[in-house]
Every structure is written in structure tokens, then in C-alpha cells.
Amino acid sequence: MLACLRQQLRNPECNPPFLKIDNYLITSGNISMDERLEKAFEVANYMATLSNQKRLIKEELDQKLVYYTNGGSFKVDQTLISFTKTIIEFGHTEDVVLLDVNQLPIIINNVPEFLNNIVNVYFESVNDYSAKVTEIKSKRKLTDIVEL
Amino acid sequence: MTTGAIIFAQNNGAINYVKLAKFSAKQIQKHLRIPVSLVTDKNSVGEDLSIFDSVIYVDDYKHTQHRKFHDGTLASVQAEWKNFTRSQIYDLTPYDRTLVIDSDYIINSSVLLPALENDHLFQIYKNSFDLAGWRNTDSFNRLNQYSIPFYWATTFIFEKHKTTETFFMLVSYIKENWQYYRILYSIDSTAFRNDFAFSIAIHIMNDSDDGDFATSLPGNMSYVTDRDLLVSATDNKMQFLIEKEGRYGEYTLAKTNGLDIHVMNKTSLLRYIEGGTGV
Numbered sequence: 294m295l296a297c298l299r300q301q302l303r304n305p306e307c308n309p310p311f312l313k314i315d316n317y318l319i320t321s322g323n324i325s326m327d328e329r330l331e332k333a334f335e336v337a338n339y340m341a342t343l344s345n346q347k348r349l350i351k352e353e354l355d356q357k358l359v360y361y362t363n364g365g366s367f368k369v370d371q372t373l374i375s376f377t378k379t380i381i382e383f384g385h386t387e388d389v390v391l392l393d394v395n396q397l398p399i400i401i402n403n404v405p406e407f408l409n410n411i412v413n414v415y416f417e418s419v420n421d422y423s424a425k426v427t428e429i430k431s432k433r434k435l436t437d438i439v440e441l
Numbered sequence: 442m443t444t445g446a447i448i449f450a451q452n453n454g455a456i457n458y459v460k461l462a463k464f465s466a467k468q469i470q471k472h473l474r475i476p477v478s479l480v481t482d483k484n485s486v487g488e489d490l491s492i493f494d495s496v497i498y499v500d501d502y503k504h505t506q507h508r509k510f511h512d513g514t515l516a517s518v519q520a521e522w523k524n525f526t527r528s529q530i531y532d533l534t535p536y537d538r539t540l541v542i543d544s545d546y547i548i549n550s551s552v553l554l555p556a557l558e559n560d561h562l563f564q565i566y567k568n569s570f571d572l573a574g575w576r577n578t579d580s581f582n583r584l585n586q587y588s589i590p591f592y593w594a595t596t597f598i599f600e601k602h603k604t605t606e607t608f609f610m611l612v613s614y615i616k617e618n619w620q621y622y623r624i625l626y627s628i629d630s631t632a633f634r635n636d637f638a639f640s641i642a643i644h645i646m647n648d649s650d651d652g653d654f655a656t657s658l659p660g661n662m663s664y665v666t667d668r669d670l671l672v673s674a675t676d677n678k679m680q681f682l683i684e685k686e687g688r689y690g691e692y693t694l695a696k697t698n699g700l701d702i703h704v705m706n707k708t709s710l711l712r713y714i715e716g717g718t719g720v
Binding site: 338341342344345346348349350352353355356359361364365366394395396397425435436438439440441 | 550552555558559560561570572573574653656657659660661663673674675678680683685693694695696697698699700
């Protein structure tokens with residue numbers, strides 16, 4: 294494109310089909326550079342909004358991935374689920390002490406029930422997160438991403 | 442054991458905090474279903490306060506201080522900052538277990554319910570989440586880069602107990618001797634700020650170590666600053682204009698769904714409450 298531009302500056306007769314100089318306004322086809330810049334800013338704005346919205350949805354997910362029992366709060370993730378399953382496999386099913394997010398010892402009276410509950414919390418939250426991500430990815434207008 | 446919430450709201454010349462408190466109280470009653478009381482002063486009467494379980498009046502503090510309240514990136518107003526009564530909460534609250542929140546903290550979920558039901562004496566937010574992903578949040582991690590951890594006095598839950606009574610006495614003592622403590626902890630600002638006083642008091646209660654006096658409230662404390670604008674709110678959803686990085690006066694739209702939010706732009710929040718839009 295630059296080569297064509299240089300050639301055109303030397304010889305005004307040269308007029309490549311995709312680029313011409315018209316009173317210092319560079320145009321391509323029927324779209325002016327101003328309009329193209331405007332469109333580029335629109336896309337950048339859309340991308341920034343989409344990216345930030347994904348952050349917020351992830352934060353909403355993190356808030357939901359917490360399970361409360363016996364005065365303790367547990368961050369529900371794949372590690373906790375696997376660890377709990379391992380404990381059960383080793384035969385520890387009652388009155389097991391786990392450390393919560395504040396590193397406080399919490400007695401879990403019924404470990405299989407605890408596992409069942411955290412798995413439910415995990416999948417309810419992650420499925421909801423998945424639906425939200427799919428929804429905003431399908432939106433093509435900035436206002437649709439953030440409509441209430 | 443009784444459980445309830447307390448909102449502090451003392452009007453200044455620029456912001457009607459009581460109106461903010463009424464809005465905040467409705468959200469608490471909707472999502473947490475606990476009674477809400479108001480702590481205010483005689484300058485803030487004239488509103489219908491029937492939404493509150495009880496109204497507690499406090500006297501003006503002997504000192505006054507002023508600060509700049511921004512309203513988006515382009516506007517601001519200098520007004521009185523009445524934040525001296527927070528440390529009296531232990532004596533003021535009618536409840537055994539109390540959720541204390543600022544009038545600009547909007548509850549949109551039931552995430553705090555389990556924290557009201559456990560047996561921790563004092564719970565407070567340490568971690569926070571800025572809705573704008575690009576701003577430097579170091580000042581919300583520690584009082585300064587060489588100093589102690591930062592805690593948010595915006596929202597906390599405490600139970601009446603000898604230990605928590607000592608804590609609030611300590612906060613009062615720090616408030617009375619603020620100029621000494623702010624120099625001791627290398628705080629640049631001369632203005633008294635509850636977040637700082639609480640952080641210092643927690644540090645002392647923990648015997649200057651990572652003790653367990655303060656337990657973290659569930660999740661992070663989400664916030665928008667007073668450089669951002671609230672656009673609208675419906676049910677538990679809120680829509681904001683977040684200031685853009687490096688583009689003065691420009692904003693990015695953002696939406697939250699079921700997140701409790703500290704809306705620091707009180708002027709915008711008030712505009713929304715009075716007129717249906719905060720812009």
C-alpha cells in the first residue's frame with residue numbers, strides 16, 4: 294500500500310483501485326479514513342467493554358463458588374472436590390476437620406454430604422457462568438453486552 | 442441473640458446521606474431480611490425515617506474536616522466529611538450481632554447471610570475488587586508499600602463481646618490521637634479515615650502480626666470509585682460507566698448481576714435515587 298502511495302505522489306495519474314489521495318483525505322473504496330478510524334474505535338470500545346464484562350462475570354462466579362457450613366467458608370474448586378473424594382476413599386466419612394478459607398479448623402460431620410453439596414455448588418455456579426459467557430459472546434452490539 | 446444492620450448517615454452541604462441510607466436499607470431488607478437502624482445527627486432530620494427499625498442520634502464531633510467528592514472524572518465538590526462516629530458503634534447498636542455498612546454500600550445478594558449466622562466475633566473485608574480492571578489498587582492492599590494490611594471499614598460484622606469492645610475503644614483512641622498514629626504508620630493524608638484507623642487497630646489487636654482477630658467476610662468487596670458513574674439499577678443488577686484508562690472524560694459501560702457494590706460516587710447514586718438515572 295505504501296509503495297502505491299509513493300508512486301501516486303510521484304505520478305498523480307497513477308490511481309490504484311484500492312487507494313487514492315483526495316485533498317489529503319486517504320480513502321479506500323467509498324469509506325473515508327475518518328469513518329474507518331471511527332469504526333476502529335468502535336471495535337476497540339466493544340472489545341474493551343466485552344473484556345471488562347468477562348472480568349465482572351468471573352468475579353460473580355468467584356462469589357458463588359463459596360460454600361458455608363458449621364461457621365466455616367470454603368472456596369469450592371476442583372482441588373477441594375478431589376481432596377474431599379480422596380478422604381472418603383480412605384474411609385474418613387464422619388467428623389473430619391478441614392481448614393476453611395480463613396485457615397480455621399471446621400468439623401465436617403458428614404463428609405459424603407459435604408462432597409455432594411460442594412459438587413452441586415460447583416456445577417450450578419459454573420453452568421451459570423458458562424451460560425453468561427456464551428450470552429455476551431453472542432452479542433455484537435456494545436449496548437447489548439451491558440443491558441440490564 | 443438479636444441481629445440487625447446499622448447504617449451511618451450524616452448529611453453535609455453537598456450530599457443527602459439519609460436518602461442514600463434509605464435506599465441501602467431497602468436493599469438490606471430485601472436480600473438479608475434483617476432489621477436496619479440508622480445513626481444520624483440533628484442536621485439530618487426532615488426525612489420520613491419509618492423504614493428504619495430505630496433511629497439513633499449522635500452529636501457533632503468536636504472537629505470537622507473537608508474533602509473533595511468527585512462526580513465522574515470531570516466534576517467535583519469540596520464538602521464536609523463527617524466520619525467520626527463509627528468508633529462509637531459498640532455503644533450505639535441495639536443488636537447483639539451487627540452488620541455495619543456505609544450508606545453508599547448497596548446490597549444486591551445474600552452473600553453476607555452466612556457471615557451473620559456464624560460465631561466469629563469480628564468480620565471485615567480485606568480483599569477488594571475494582572470494577573475497572575486497570576486502576577492501581579496498591580493503596581487498598583496496604584496503607585503504603587512498607588506498611589500494614591488495609592481493611593475496609595465500609596462493611597463489617599461484629600458481635601458484642603469484651604474483645605470487640607476493646608477493639609472499638611482502640612479505634613476511638615486512634616481517632617483521638619490521629620496525628621500521632623498517622624505519622625507512626627506513615628500515612629500521608631492528614632484527614633482521619635476509618636479504613637486507616639480500623640487497619641491500625643486490627644494490627645494492634647493481632648499483636649502486630651498476622652493474627653486471627655479479624656476474619657474475612659465472604660468474597661471480595663466490589664467497588665466503583667467516585668470517578669465512575671452509576672447509570673441505572675434494576676432488582677439486583679447495576680449498570681455503571683467506568684472511567685477509561687488514559688482517556689479523560691471517557692467511560693466504558695459495565696454491568697453487574699448480584700454483586701454487592703460500594704458505590705463511592707455518592708452524587709451519582711443520589712441522582713439515580715431521586716431521578717432514576719445517575720448520569
